[in-house]
Amino acid sequence: MKKKYQQFNWEVEKDENHHIKLTGSLKEKNREQLITLTAFKETDKYNILETYSYKNRGWNKEEYKKVLLT
Known part of the structure; x- marks a missing residue:
């Protein structure tokens, strides 16, 4: 995602036992x-949720x- 959306500012939040959150604005x-x-x-896998x-x-x-068509 960081490579695809390089113009965004990115932050990472980690809770090692629960989740990893990457936010770009x-x-x-x-x-x-x-x-x-x-x-x-x-368990030993991650489920990923993406929101925009x-x-x-x-x-x-x-x-x-314009927004609806892109």
């Missing part, structure tokens, strides 16, 4: 993008359509 003017990868430990959020202040119809 990108802030531009009135918008913010956030990618979170969380790996939850289950996009926040924008002052949306207009064209911006909304």
Whole structure:
């Protein structure tokens, strides 16, 4: 993820016995993008959850359509 989204600022949070969380954020003017990868430990394996959020202040119809199509 860090290679694919190099423009994001990345932070890592580790709880060795439970999970590892990688969070990338990108802030531009009135918008913010956030990618979170969380790996939850289950016995000897990890389950991975990926979430993406996009926040924008002052949306207009064209911006909304652009986000939906990308």
